[in-house]
Every structure is written in structure tokens, then in C-alpha cells.
Amino acid sequence: MAVYTEVSLEDLESFLLQYDIGRALSYKGIAEGVENSNYLLQTDHGRFILTLYEKRVEAHDLPFFLNLMDHLAEKGLACPVPVHARDGKALKRLCGRPAAIISFLEGMCINRPTEKQCGQVGVTVARLHLAGLDYTGTRANALGLPHWRPLFDQCAAHADAVAPGLNHLIADELDFLESHWPPELAQGVIHADLFPDNVFFIDNVCSGIIDFYFACNDALAYDLAICINAWCFERGGEFNTTKARSLCRGYLSENPLPHADIEALPILCRGAALRFLLTRLYDWLNRIEGALVKPKDPTHYLERLRFHQKANSAASYGLT
Amino acid sequence: MAVYTEVSLEDLESFLLQYDIGRALSYKGIAEGVENSNYLLQTDHGRFILTLYEKRVEAHDLPFFLNLMDHLAEKGLACPVPVHARDGKALKRLCGRPAAIISFLEGMCINRPTEKQCGQVGVTVARLHLAGLDYTGTRANALGLPHWRPLFDQCAAHADAVAPGLNHLIADELDFLESHWPPELAQGVIHADLFPDNVFFIDNVCSGIIDFYFACNDALAYDLAICINAWCFERGGEFNTTKARSLCRGYLSENPLPHADIEALPILCRGAALRFLLTRLYDWLNRIEGALVKPKDPTHYLERLRFHQKANSAASYGLT
Numbered sequence: 001m002a003v004y005t006e007v008s009l010e011d012l013e014s015f016l017l018q019y020d021i022g023r024a025l026s027y028k029g030i031a032e033g034v035e036n037s038n039y040l041l042q043t044d045h046g047r048f049i050l051t052l053y054e055k056r057v058e059a060h061d062l063p064f065f066l067n068l069m070d071h072l073a074e075k076g077l078a079c080p081v082p083v084h085a086r087d088g089k090a091l092k093r094l095c096g097r098p099a100a101i102i103s104f105l106e107g108m109c110i111n112r113p114t115e116k117q118c119g120q121v122g123v124t125v126a127r128l129h130l131a132g133l134d135y136t137g138t139r140a141n142a143l144g145l146p147h148w149r150p151l152f153d154q155c156a157a158h159a160d161a162v163a164p165g166l167n168h169l170i171a172d173e174l175d176f177l178e179s180h181w182p183p184e185l186a187q188g189v190i191h192a193d194l195f196p197d198n199v200f201f202i203d204n205v206c207s208g209i210i211d212f213y214f215a216c217n218d219a220l221a222y223d224l225a226i227c228i229n230a231w232c233f234e235r236g237g238e239f240n241t242t243k244a245r246s247l248c249r250g251y252l253s254e255n256p257l258p259h260a261d262i263e264a265l266p267i268l269c270r271g272a273a274l275r276f277l278l279t280r281l282y283d284w285l286n287r288i289e290g291a292l293v294k295p296k297d298p299t300h301y302l303e304r305l306r307f308h309q310k311a312n313s314a315a316s317y318g319l320t
Numbered sequence: 321m322a323v324y325t326e327v328s329l330e331d332l333e334s335f336l337l338q339y340d341i342g343r344a345l346s347y348k349g350i351a352e353g354v355e356n357s358n359y360l361l362q363t364d365h366g367r368f369i370l371t372l373y374e375k376r377v378e379a380h381d382l383p384f385f386l387n388l389m390d391h392l393a394e395k396g397l398a399c400p401v402p403v404h405a406r407d408g409k410a411l412k413r414l415c416g417r418p419a420a421i422i423s424f425l426e427g428m429c430i431n432r433p434t435e436k437q438c439g440q441v442g443v444t445v446a447r448l449h450l451a452g453l454d455y456t457g458t459r460a461n462a463l464g465l466p467h468w469r470p471l472f473d474q475c476a477a478h479a480d481a482v483a484p485g486l487n488h489l490i491a492d493e494l495d496f497l498e499s500h501w502p503p504e505l506a507q508g509v510i511h512a513d514l515f516p517d518n519v520f521f522i523d524n525v526c527s528g529i530i531d532f533y534f535a536c537n538d539a540l541a542y543d544l545a546i547c548i549n550a551w552c553f554e555r556g557g558e559f560n561t562t563k564a565r566s567l568c569r570g571y572l573s574e575n576p577l578p579h580a581d582i583e584a585l586p587i588l589c590r591g592a593a594l595r596f597l598l599t600r601l602y603d604w605l606n607r608i609e610g611a612l613v614k615p616k617d618p619t620h621y622l623e624r625l626r627f628h629q630k631a632n633s634a635a636s637y638g639l640t
Contacts, residue, residue, distance in 0.1 A: 203343075
């Protein structure tokens with residue numbers, strides 16, 4: 001939610017000389033994403049997003065993300081695409097940082113998705129997965145199962161200060177997930193962070209998805225499990241089965257996953273809840289007092305994890 | 321440089337029902353100004369800035385600012401104008417805060433103004449002053465001379481920790497300014513914060529000015545003194561007489577101030593430097609460690625103050 005690197009007009013104008021997108025008419029730092037600096041740039045050719053990648057993004061991962069956007073857009077998925085400079089390259093440097101210009105995607109995030117919108121999200125995720133099947137880039141999930149224990153080790157000592165008994169609960173959950181994680185799920189490129197702030201709508205119709213900077217190769221059904229966590233709990237913490245059914249049916253109507261993958265949803269949802277519980281817990285414990293970027297309360301994901309622990313089968317998510 | 325209040329799509333859409341500016345296609349929180357929350361809003365009618373006024377702005381001052389923009393734009397000055405809702409009102413409420421939709425002004429700030437651009441700024445300030453002469457709204461300068469001592473009283477105890485001898489220097493300067501401030505300067509509506517980030521250029525031509533939230537009634541030549549402080553010092557701290565001459569001549573070509581006002585420039589420049597030294601000192605001493613909004617180093621204005629203390633006459637600013 002911030003601009004970390006200030007780009008002067010002089011810097012911008014010389015940067016734009018490398019591109020064929022006209023001259024700048026305005027640019028505004030926008031409060032989007034916590035990881036990078038983003039500018040909404042207007043030129044006489046149109047609107048663009050200028051992104052400077054800050055230290056939390058690994059520079060060697062950037063070609064994977066940018067090429068993925070190109071690939072998905074070519075397959076017809078509504079997502080931003082990198083603008084290639086005159087030399088053909090999408091990845092450049094600006095103000096000492098890796099930087100790219102990305103096309104502007106119209107649309108707005110919604111706060112309180114309806115059942116119908118959840119269905120559209122399911123359809124969109126499935127189309128993303130199908131479009132990614134022949135993408136040749138690879139990137140391991142840097143926040144997947146093998147990374148949860150090291151992350152927990154950094155938080156364990158202070159976990160109980162956030163919620164009594166949290167240390168024990170996470171330790172037990174990690175033991176369970178490590179020994180029960182399903183080994184043979186259908187794999188592919190997943191978005192891995194498809195929260196409502198990364199999905200755009202216009203007039204209640206999904207107009208596209210953004211922010212591919214967590215995308216990686218992992219189980220497709222795990223991405224669906226992330227979406228269930230992100231879209232199907234109400235503000236008070238209650239699980240909305242109707243929304244989950246709509247989301248999953250939307251997904252399966254486009255990409256009918258193997259039966260075993262569907263039945264793995266309860267454990268995958270537990271994993272997804274633990275992943276966000278752990279990263280939020282880490283950010284919470286390492287927060288800076290008074291900083292403008294407020295870390296999100298990790299305990300919301302504790303509640304979600306507890307819900308999934310009680311789920312017996314895909315039926316718990318409205319599937320029969 | 322932040323968005324303090326998050327506006328949901330649902331909030332925005334019901335807010336827009338009060339206006340005739342079409343339906344929202346996108347809106348992005350922008351990192352502009354440290355006082356308010358600003359969104360760049362695109363509708364099918366065009367681009368707008370949606371501003372939510374946060375606590376540092378006095379709500380009872382807002383009609384003065386909004387009506388002033390209307391008045392100045394009507395007189396032909398290039399500045400944003402408030403969009404009036406169907407009921408004729410420009411000031412509304414959104415998310416519990418006073419809010420307004422303002423027209424979008426194209427253009428970009430410059431970091432290193434040229435002599436020619438300083439001249440354009442001078443012309444623009446003069447036109448602003450002339451356009452404001454028949455504005456009927458009034459607002460005292462909340463950061464004018466009578467407010468500097470109370471501000472200093474809140475900083476005095478810790479001033480020397482910022483720069484050795486600062487406490488004494490400010491105390492002496494306050495004594496001097498209070499006893500020598502010229503009593504009969506030409507008055508009018510001044511911008512009072514015309515720094516480079518509030519002046520837009522397109523292709524090196526001044527395309528307009530923004531951010532009227534410090535505007536008030538005060539001495540016109542004091543506004544020029546603020547501009548000299550804001551535009552005519554180089555990054556290394558050196559005063560650029562050529563730029564000052566260009567700025568002042570640009571101003572005087574449009575609005576020939578009385579001789580006494582011009583000769584008062586040294587003391588007015590000292591006052592302007594002290595005003596920014598004091599507010600920056602206050603923000604510096606009251607900063608929050610780790611906060612994203614970094615307070616500006618007050619000592620830059622200490623150097624500027626020292627320069628003005630040595631100025632004997634308007635000739636020090638390139639005027640003859």
C-alpha cells in the first residue's frame with residue numbers, strides 16, 4: 001500500500017525513450033500491493049502500470065512472472081501484459097531496481113463477493129490453470145509445504161502471545177500436514193494469491209485478474225483451496241457453503257479435476273489456511289509500530305484452519 | 321503519501337449515485353499528499369480525483385478551499401475544480417469523512433526546475449493572486465507569523481538535538497521577525513504551499529497547480545517568498561540567483577507589487593524559511609519510527625534561513 005521508490009519526471013522520461021508508448025501526460029504513485037512500487041502512467045497512447053520491484057521480490061523470478069502474463073494473455077485470459085521495449089525486452093531497470101511497464105486492466109475489486117461472483121472466480125481460476133498447462137517456465141512454490149516449518153521456527157517462541165495455545169496448535173498441524181499431504185495431485189501453474197483484491201469486476205462481471213507475483217508450479221487443487229479460504233468466509237468468520245459450492249462448481253465446470261484431488265480439499269484447505277496463518281503471524285510479530293502498512297490479523301486464519309480441521313470430505317465444501 | 325481510508329467498491333458505487341459522472345470503471349488509491357486519502361477514479365465520463373479529508377484538515381475550512389478552486393477556474397486559472405453533485409453541493413461525506421470529487425488535471429511535477437520553468441511559476445502565482453482578488457471567502461493563515469511562537473514552544477526543548485544552537489537561533493529569529501514584520505503589505509488569497517510537487521508541467525510548459533489546502537488570506541509578497549524558498553535553492557543547498565530573478569520577474573510582469581512589498585522580500589523570505597523550518601522540526605521531533613511517511617529534514621530550511629538573514633535587499637534575489 002505504498003510507493004517505496006520515488007521516480008522523478010526526468011527518470012521517467014528517459015526510461016520511456018526505450019518504449020514505443022508515447023510521451024507521459026501524468027503518473028501517480030498508487031497504493032497497490034505491499035511488495036512493489038507502482039505508478040499509474042498515462043501517455044498519449046493509453047494507460048499503463050509502471051512497477052519497480054522492491055527487495056521482497058526475487059529478481060531472478062521476474063522473467064517467470066512476466067512471461068507467464070504474456071502466455072496467459074495470448075491464451076485469452078484477461079490479465080495485464082508486460083509492454084516490451086524496442087529491444088524486445090519486458091524487464092528493464094529504473095532507479096536502481098528491476099522495472100516493467102504493464103498494460104492497464106480496467107475493473108475494480110469487490111469486498112463482499114456474491115455467490116454468483118464466487119462462481120465466476122472458480123471459472124476464472126480453472127481457465128488460468130488450463131491456459132498455464134503448456135507454459136514452459138517453472139518456479140517452485142516459495143511458500144509451499146516444505147517452507148512452512150522453517151517459517152514456524154521463526155515465529156514459534158512468540159506465537160502464544162498472539163493467541164493462547166497457538167504454538168501447540170501449529171506444531172500439531174504441521175506434523176499432520178507433513179505426514180498426510182497427498183502426494184499425487186494434478187500439477188500446473190497456480191496463481192497462489194487469488195484474493196478479492198486481485199480479481200477485477202465491471203458491472204458484476206469478472207473482468208480479469210492481476211498480481212502474478214506469487215505464481216508458481218504446484219497442485220491445481222491447492223490453488224482452489226486458497227480461493228476457498230479467500231472468498232468463502234464471511235466477515236464474522238462464518239464459512240459460507242453456498243459460496244464454496246458456487247466457487248468449486250464454477251471451477252469444475254471448466255476443469256474437472258480427478259476425484260482424488262477433489263476429495264483432498266479438506267487437507268488442502270488446512271494447508272492453505274496454515275500458509276496464510278504463518279505468513280501473517282510472521283508479519284505480525286515483525287511489524288513496525290506506527291508503520292502505515294498494517295499487518296493483517298493472523299487469528300482470522302486460525303479460525304479458518306479450525307473450520308477445515310473439522311471438514312470430513314469435499315461435501316463440507318458443498319460438493320456431492 | 322498514503323491512503324488512510326479504504327473505500328470499498330460498494331461504498332464508492334452508492335456515493336457516485338449522487339453525481340452525474342457515469343459509472344466507475346476503475347479507482348486506485350494514490351500516494352499524493354500527506355494529509356488526505358486520494359483516489360484516481362475513472363468513470364465512463366472521464367478521470368477524477370476522489371478526496372477524503374482526514375483529521376489534519378479542518379472540516380470548516382473545506383468550503384473555503386473548494387469554492388476557491390471554483391472561483392479560480394472560472395477566472396481561467398488552470399486548477400482542479402470540484403464536481404458538484406446533483407443537489408449542487410461539492411462537499412459530501414464518504415466513509416465517515418468529508419469527501420469531494422475533483423476534476424483530474426493532467427501534467428507532472430518536476431524535480432529540477434529550470435530558470436524558464438521558475439519564470440512560469442512566477443507568472444502562475446501572480447495570475448493566481450489576481451484571480452483571487454475578488455474571492456469573497458476568507459481564511460486566516462493557520463501557519464502565519466502569530467502561530468510560529470506557539471509552534472516553537474512545542475519544539476524548543478528538543479531543537480538542539482536536531483542541530484546544535486538551533487534553539488537560540490530560532491528564538492532570536494522569532495524576536496526579530498515579530499518586531500520587524502512589515503505591517504502594510506498588499507493582501508489577498510495566497511496558495512501558501514506552492515512547492516514543485518504542486519505545480520504540473522507538460523512538455524516543459526506549466527499546465528496548472530493543485531493542492532489548495534493551505535490557501536488563506538495573507539500578504540501576496542509572502543507567497544512569492546515561499547516560492548523563492550521552494551524553487552530557487554539547488555539540491556546542495558546553494559541559492560540560485562538566476563532562478564530567483566526569473567521567478568520574481570515572471571511574477572512582477574503580471575502583478576507589479578508596490579515597491580515596499582518587493583523590498584520586504586528578505587524578511588518575508590526569512591519568515592517563509594522559518595515557517596517550514598518550524599513545521600518540519602515539529603514533524604521531525606514527533607515522527608514515528610519506521611513509519612512510511614518520512615518527515616523531511618528540517619535543517620535544509622535552517623540553511624535557507626541563514627541565506628536570507630544575509631540578504632540586504634531585493635537585489636539579493638536578482639531584482640534591481
